[in-house]
Amino acid sequence: MQNRRLPSGGGIDRGRPLAFRFNGKEYTGLSGDTLASALLANNVRLTARSFKYHRPRGIVGSGPEEPATLVELEGRRASANQAATTVRLADGMSARSVNCWPSPGLDMGAVNQLFAGLIPAGFYYKTFKWPSWHLYEPMIRKAAGLAGAPEAPPLDGHFEAVHAHADVLVVGAGPAGLMAALVAGRAGCRVFLADERAEAGGSLLDRRLEIAGKPALDWVADSVAELKSMPNVTHLLQDASVWAYREHNCLMVNERSPANSNVLERNWRVRAGQVILATGAFERGLVFPENDRPGVMLASAAQAYVNRFAVMPGERAVFFANNDSAYGVVADFRASGIEVAAIVDSRDVVPDFARKLAGDVPIRAGSVVIGVRGKRAVRGVTVAERGGHGTEKIYCDLLLHSGGWNPTVHLFSQSRGNLRYDESLATFVPDEAAQACVSVGGAAGKLSLASALRTGAEAAAKATGTEMPNLPAVVEESYSIAPLWQVDARGAKGKAFLDIQNDVTVDDVHLALLEGYDNVEHVKRYTTGGMGFDQGKTGNINIIGAIALQKGVPLQDVGTTTFRPPYTPVSFGAIGGIREENVVLPYRHTPVTRWNLDRGAFMYEAGARWRRPGYFPRDGETFQETVNRECRAVREGVGVYDGSPLGKFELKGRDVGRFLDHIYTNLMSTLKAGQCRYGLMLTEDGLILDDGVAMRLGEHRWLVSTSTAHADTVHGHMEELLQTQFPEWNVYVTPVTSQWNNATVCGPKARELMAALGTDIDLSPKGLPFMSFADGHVAGLPARVVRVSFTGELSFELNVAPRHMRDLWERIMEAGEPFGIEPVGSEASHVLRVEKGFLSLGHEVDGTVDAHDLGMSWIMSKKKRDYVGKRSVELRRRGNAIRRELVGLLPVDPNDQIPEGAPLTPGGERCPTEGLVTACVWSVVLDRWVALALLENGLSRHSETVHARLKNATIAADVMEPVFHDPEGLRMRS
């Protein structure tokens, strides 16, 4: 029964009823309703319980400022917290109040009200200590939290993110915003207009005003039509909140229900030349005892319900105001035939125009509301003169209050603009802008329609360098206010709320101040005022007012707390867009990936988003058996691995040689064409940056390979040096990682396999010695064959164009079959390099060791006067720090595996470490566990026994050279 629906008017569609459920009961609303207006239409007054005291609450506002009624949606639209005033009613919607059980009418948590005296602000800092917080925490957590957490992602649809550019971004489609957009649009600028409500019009939707002699909404419709007709007005978004104002005029817009799409929400990143903030103003409440009872509502909200939704929020209203704006609401009430019992105005003098609007409604000037009767619904108010004399009880079921207007300065403040306190408006208004933005209309404290239109037009005219247009004629309204930060009349008893959502009262603020929490930030944190879902849109300034009154200082000196993004809560889905579905960060693949998967490879990411095979298991094998099989193939026959992800850069120019001499620790420039050399790169502070191989292709042409993970870092490093330190050097760097793929065949039978593949390159030890390369053909494919080895075996790295890679791979597998070839994954590669004592970034190189520690002093050129990191390594080695040096470890029991990373401590005792095991593998050549370790002074401790300390055991191991296989390197050179 929508028994509170007015018979006519409103922006709702009476022909389209919508059924919905609230707290388990069935109701009907109309298309165009919000959940809040539909509830009011059904005369549902008690809609919520408060956070701390579980006091009964109703609907207070009409938009995102709503502090009291939070709901959670159920079913397909399931959500966590939503303000009932911002939920657009939909057919079949099901909602329930948060934070009360089983319902707001019968709420078990209301027992807290009995203890209210014991739980003032900050009480939890003083108690719940004995015997332990752990005893109380679960109960507290369960009581807190408002709505339930969403259990699953949205069932269908997706989120997306879009970029946009605008000459002028207008925030808000009220009178000021529309006027600004019109002027900017007519000037030919690219205009982006975003508005948070379902329809354009802003405050005009809620009021009964005229523009140019016609209903204001006609002007809104005409304006929107004109804007739509302009191609340069690129975006006219409704239901779209601008929620963040970042640096360099980058603003974020959350569009909640984009039309004609499967998009749930869209996040716009708008870069604007000029921003016009036409965000309007929020009405704030007055602070008086029991100002939170269901039926106590903001006057402007009631105006919206009457005019926009044709809903009568009560049958007999009392107004309580300290300013003129409430009188317009009184007039609208009278026009709709709703009874107004009285206007209580705290000012001594009420302007004539206001009296005229009030008509025959009695006005009690110089008076305040000192009490509200009724717990679950307003049943009346007690009124007195400001001093407390002359009390009078007035029967009513609705108390509408207005404490003045606060410009919506959230975005302006986020943009780093300053605020100043305006005495005449009794609020904070934008002062100096820090970015290219200007506030207009209500957002600038220009509260009348005429000034909204004027400031909107002015800002746009200035931004576009055009003439000020003729403005449509409107009736001038005036506005005056006498601030009333709280009712402190004698006889005013009961809780007077500043932050209705978090149950923060005037007494709480006084307690905070009494205890020395006297900064506005302290008060906010001690009382939690302004930290709720509504972010204190209506209450924050009253907290500031309460502080100012109590301390006896001006509001300007109290200051505001910082306005943080977002302006209104935004779903994380909208912020993340579609990116979490790996759209922007996909895998990198090589042409062999499909083959690997078909072969049953276990794949994982191996740095820089490359997905590589870890190992190729066969049925019935353990992990270790698989790895052993792959290793044995390389040591005894032949194996092949895909080395394509290694970073590769081609360097051209006269000065490449000396450049490489500068970035590698060893001498590169002496290399002859056709040869390659392993090299080490350091950072300038002497840490190991990367290792790789440099190949000289010709006099002025080189190819440099890097580790997979550090390719981008090395690229940046090279370019930075070339562009900033050596701009006169003639070196050009081209990344060619994806232009060259390679398959590396390795093992004693590699040469036989190459013969079977067929090649026009002389692969004899003399024809293509170790660390040289040649261009030619392999298996009929153009290829570059490089003799490097990362396994310690005879190896041929076959580099081909990506289009030939899969072909090459399959021919290798085919030709290799008679030799028992195995594809080799990262795990076996790890074993093979450990057996040889080859270093691995991330294992042995952990950000502390240098080349000397790794037994690679030979790579630190003594001939070169300078190279990156040289000085720092020398400096570091002159210090007193004990070096941890690379050693091999043989567990005394050959079947003892030492966990990688295990610390070495003297005697295995519980004491500071003297090293750690960097790698431990089952060696197929030694048929036992072998390990590499960094050990204090390890180079001089060979043949000592050291101890790895595990949690409940120690493992003894003998120290040796860090090489377990072919120490002379005969096999890889063969």
Next chain:
Amino acid sequence: MMLIPCPFCGHRNESEFTYGGPVKPDRPDPNATSDEDWVEYLTTVPNPFGPVQERWWHARGCGTWLTIWRDTRTHDIVEGPSDAE
């Protein structure tokens, strides 16, 4: 997200760039510098509460290393690369 002026590409979103750190003094000759000066050069960078000169690499663009003056209090770019528009 800043808008960084690239001398070749114009103003581009910060996400196209890789941060390159504050501009240090010219690298001293490591063979003619005291230990203290070398350590200071390596570890102690300008850290002003105000404009800092810094480098950015247009890694997902033209590849230029460019230098700007950016105010660390506001992110305002107070001076772009000399050859930017």
Next chain:
Amino acid sequence: MQKYSIFSLFRHALNGHTTWAPAWRSPPLKASYDVVVIGAGGHGLATAYYLAKEFNIADVAVLERGWLGGGNVARNTVTVRSNYMRDASIPFYVKSVALYEGLTDELNFNLMHSKRTMIDVVQTFPKMRELRRRQLAMDIYGSTYEQISTEEVRRRIPALTGGGPDARLPVIGGMVHTDAGVNRHDAVAWGYARGADARGVELHQQTPVTKLLRGNDGTIKGVETPRGVVRAGKVAIAVSGHTTTLTETVGLRLPLRTMNLTAFVSEPVKPLVDVVVNCPDSGFYFSQSDKGEMVIGGAPDMGQSFRRDIKQHVFEDTVTAMLSLFPSFRKLKLLRQWGGHLDIAPDASPIMDETDVPGLFVTAGWWGGYKAIPAGGLTLAHLIAKGVPHPLMSPFTLSRFKHLDYVMESGTTTAR
């Protein structure tokens, strides 16, 4: 000091809570003190508290530019843990965690310390190897860290439904750090402030130090403030982010860069996650506060910054990573987002030392310094009082840079 308990709450309730004493005094600013601590954030307040409590140095003034507890202690993500890698770090943080656990009683102020365990969600094998390395190193110092299976990770964090076998970074297991917890950041600041005040330390808010003062002999002499010169033979700087701004007033340069780290919270919801969740491979972590909000931290902003907000794309990257592992959070809403600036050393480890200016001490370079507040305060107080570094802090002195002996907790060259 006025005792806080349920009984005192009862007693004051009878008077409508109008009889509570201020948590700290507001004494007049004197012209000179034994020690001046600059910055009433976590480290500054803890240092002052321990100076008075442990070393009987109570003629201490804490000078605060803004409001007490308004430093990074006001804007961090309250995670307390000791899962570090190196001998230099682990015992320091073990001590800090132990101190935190006793602070509620010691300070008679409920910090709501919730030792609720942290679970590292591991998505790459190198990370798993690194964390297992930490595990055994931590065991030496009595810090607990246990590996658990992917199934167990999901059982303990039911909302973790992403990161399946087909994901780019599938969850491969986890590490459980039972020593970890969260507590109430404001309470830490206020508790220390109240404790320090009760022992005679003076707290002066709205007292910005504009300049350090150095005598002809080069030693520190005091500080300059708009309220006048304050003399002291010992001055400690605990002003995360602004350290170099202050030291440069006496020509002292330090190896620090100021950067910005972001945090954000979701709307409050009913209890969903009861451990601290850390996802190092994805680059974010969070815990659910007692109020129900998810308190989330992520990657730092690139570049030096004294801002207290975050770049949108950095923020989006963190949110994206979170949604990949927690897809149901798509419907959860962002409620508030902020940042804090901190200074970082070349090795990303803290700096606590007496500087080249005799009498001038710094505590800086804190990257996740919240968990270090008790141990940082205690050891710095030790250094100020005794003139020699506390053994736990000795790895973190400035002298390590003389020979570039970094404390590289990151364990890599590129990710420091």
